[in-house]
Amino acid sequence: MLAKVRRWGNGLALRVHKRDLESAGVAEGDVVQVELIRSPEGGQLDLKSLPTFEDGDKRASERHDRYLYR
Incomplete structure (x- = not known):
């Protein structure tokens, strides 16, 4: 949220x-x-600063919770 x-x-x-x-x-x-x-300024976020992950599994985005809730 922005304020x-x-x-x-x-x-x-x-x-x-x-x-x-x-x-x-x-x-x-x-x-x-x-x-x-x-x-x-303007509330724009730089998405490059967000954490990322790489996975050889092409279905990783369907099972992203395994990375978030370990």
Whole structure:
């Protein structure tokens, strides 16, 4: 999820869309842990930075969960 940093009083605040918070099960007053990762302008992600795997099995994409849930 992406959030926009905006001025709020003498400080800054993160603005997150209500639908994103609802889908994450977050409500007003909840305590959450936030990890900040600065995104490039426009919110575009560089897909080259994402982890990848190679597999000789041509059906590997159908069984990707074996890599995720070892």
